[in-house]
Amino acid sequence: MNENRKRVLLQGLFLLLFAIMFVIPIFFMFAKSISFGWQWPNLSPSGIDIRAWEVAFRDPRIYQSLINTVVIGGAVVIFNFLIATPAAYSLSRYEFKGKTMIESLLILPILVPVLAVAMGLHIPMIRLGLTDNLSGVILIHLLPTLPYAIRVLKAGFDRLNNDWEEQGAVLGARRATVFWTVIIPLMAPSIRSAALLVFVISLSQYVLTAIIGGGRVSTLPMIYYPFFSSADEAVIASFTVMFALLPVLFLILFETVCRSYLKILKKP
Amino acid sequence: MFSNKAHKFRPYLFLLPGLIIVACLVGYGLFSAIVESLSTPENEGDFYYYIELWQNNTFLQALGISIWVAAVSTVISILVGLYLTRTMVRLFRKDHWKFLAWLPMLIPHFVAAYLVFLLFSPSGWVSSMFYQLGWIGSIGEFPVMVNDPFYLGVIFTYIWKEIPFVILMLLPVYQEMDLRYEDVSRTLGGSKWTVFKTVEFPWVWPVSIEVFLILFVFILGAFEVPALLGVTYPKMLPVLAYDWFYQAAWVNRPLAQAMMVCLSIVSLFAAILILTFSRRWRKKWTVRREEI
Numbered sequence: 001m002n003e004n005r006k007r008v009l010l011q012g013l014f015l016l017l018f019a020i021m022f023v024i025p026i027f028f029m030f031a032k033s034i035s036f037g038w039q040w041p042n043l044s045p046s047g048i049d050i051r052a053w054e055v056a057f058r059d060p061r062i063y064q065s066l067i068n069t070v071v072i073g074g075a076v077v078i079f080n081f082l083i084a085t086p087a088a089y090s091l092s093r094y095e096f097k098g099k100t101m102i103e104s105l106l107i108l109p110i111l112v113p114v115l116a117v118a119m120g121l122h123i124p125m126i127r128l129g130l131t132d133n134l135s136g137v138i139l140i141h142l143l144p145t146l147p148y149a150i151r152v153l154k155a156g157f158d159r160l161n162n163d164w165e166e167q168g169a170v171l172g173a174r175r176a177t178v179f180w181t182v183i184i185p186l187m188a189p190s191i192r193s194a195a196l197l198v199f200v201i202s203l204s205q206y207v208l209t210a211i212i213g214g215g216r217v218s219t220l221p222m223i224y225y226p227f228f229s230s231a232d233e234a235v236i237a238s239f240t241v242m243f244a245l246l247p248v249l250f251l252i253l254f255e256t257v258c259r260s261y262l263k264i265l266k267k268p
Numbered sequence: 269m270f271s272n273k274a275h276k277f278r279p280y281l282f283l284l285p286g287l288i289i290v291a292c293l294v295g296y297g298l299f300s301a302i303v304e305s306l307s308t309p310e311n312e313g314d315f316y317y318y319i320e321l322w323q324n325n326t327f328l329q330a331l332g333i334s335i336w337v338a339a340v341s342t343v344i345s346i347l348v349g350l351y352l353t354r355t356m357v358r359l360f361r362k363d364h365w366k367f368l369a370w371l372p373m374l375i376p377h378f379v380a381a382y383l384v385f386l387l388f389s390p391s392g393w394v395s396s397m398f399y400q401l402g403w404i405g406s407i408g409e410f411p412v413m414v415n416d417p418f419y420l421g422v423i424f425t426y427i428w429k430e431i432p433f434v435i436l437m438l439l440p441v442y443q444e445m446d447l448r449y450e451d452v453s454r455t456l457g458g459s460k461w462t463v464f465k466t467v468e469f470p471w472v473w474p475v476s477i478e479v480f481l482i483l484f485v486f487i488l489g490a491f492e493v494p495a496l497l498g499v500t501y502p503k504m505l506p507v508l509a510y511d512w513f514y515q516a517a518w519v520n521r522p523l524a525q526a527m528m529v530c531l532s533i534v535s536l537f538a539a540i541l542i543l544t545f546s547r548r549w550r551k552k553w554t555v556r557r558e559e560i
Contacts, residue, residue: 014359028393105291113535116301120525204492207510221492243378247374
């Protein structure tokens with residue numbers, strides 16, 4: 001009994017620690033964006049004001065950047081799935097010659113500084129017409145994301161019991177049917193993690209977009225960096241909140257798509 | 269017969285798109301960086317830019333501060349992450365709390381940098397609180413922890429961001445581990461440290477060292493955080509490389525490429541070393557476990 005109480009107490013302590021470290025700063029930032037006259041050494045703002053959000057949304061560049069960011073992030077997620085799913089499946093289900101070697105090759109992009117690769121690719125990509133436009137930026141964003149997508153999906157396939165697939169096959173389902181109706185729904189948690197991780201990594205890229213986008217492709221980080229040194233703290237805070245909200249919106253959208261897919265599946 | 273042959277090639281076929289992308293981007297990117305860095309101005313010898321680089325004081329200072337930041341942030345993140353994981357695994361039997369570790373993963377690095385700035389800059393919230401508590405009398409008395417020459421702000425940001433990463437990497441290890449061995453070790457009179465050393469360490473060690481490698485290399489090569497929270501001198505390596513890359517009509521470009529090529533070579537060697545080691549370690553331990 002006593003042991004149990006101690007345990008609950010410790011659990012509470014951990015959650016509190018977590019809240020102090022991770023949740024409160026985010027709320028703090030939100031408060032900053034809608035505050036006014038919050039200057040040193042005041043511990044709380046003297047009033048509420050949505051001016052910063054107005055400034056942020058009135059800036060014509062931000063609308064375009066927001067769209068670019070979402071388009072690039074979405075495309076990067078889709079390409080990642082197209083490339084990583086078969087790769088992860090293969091690594092998880094087959095034994096073949098050179099597997100260790102191939103696996104190591106595929107994690108190369110997180111072992112080599114991406115900046116080195118981007119600097120090297122700058123001139124070749126100019127020649128191929130892949131700079132200053134969205135397609136080049138999407139391509140280069142595959143670099144820091146692909147290893148993580150493969151890793152997360154592989155772990156998902158590893159956890160998935162082979163029996164379900166065999167049962168489907170025994171019952172006469174075609175491979176493709178088994179894939180779409182058995183594997184994909186069972187993989188939903190891993191798919192969600194991979195999508196979210198990839199989206200956030202793409203959202204966080206400044207230097208790759210700057211080099212390959214050549215300053216022409218404006219994403220949110222492109223506006224954020226110059227803004228950071230400006231004096232208007234509330235505007236930067238509102239920008240920052242936007243960054244924190246985008247993955248959440250993405251998650252909600254993704255979840256809706258997943259749910260409707262499962263619903264369609266369940267209909268005979 | 270044919271289907272058998274097709275089956276043999278299928279795994280490679282599935283891996284092909286990923287391999288092509290990685291080979292083209294990383295392979296060609298590094299290749300062309302090497303080619304550009306090996307170019308020599310007229311009347312100069314081979315490896316001109318490499319010799320220049322290693323005699324450049326700005327570069328050496330940047331190298332020093334980068335290693336400092338990467339080492340400190342990585343070691344602290346792993347130690348704290350390891351401690352939190354092993355406590356949480358025992359504390360919470362189910363892994364519903366796993367999403368807690370996911371939450372900070374959703375925050376981009378530069379947002380984390382901004383949070384650190386808001387809290388720890390001289391005009392930040394912590395400084396305000398110190399003033400209210402009477403610990404400091406003016407804004408100038410608050411220690412400079414952001415945009416400081418020791419890169420404390422950058423280190424804070426990395427620790428804040430990487431602890432959840434460490435937890436998510438170590439968690440599967442702890443969930444796979446048979447914690448009953450712990451009881452065995454304890455009943456046989458093992459101290460806390462012996463229990464950790466004999467039961468957890470063989471499992472945790474190879475993963476920890478891989479995580480160390482990933483984080484260390486990432487921090488050495490990442491531009492985003494030091495660009496916001498760093499100082500003009502000394503700069504961290506990626507910031508310096510980016511500066512050189514765009515400076516004065518591209519003349520310093522080969523120098524920036526040379527720096528990045530050196531960094532890549534070191535990273536690759538470290539990776540080969542560590543991955544080989546951790547693979548061997550794992551193999552050895554699985555064999556031992558089977559013997560038992």
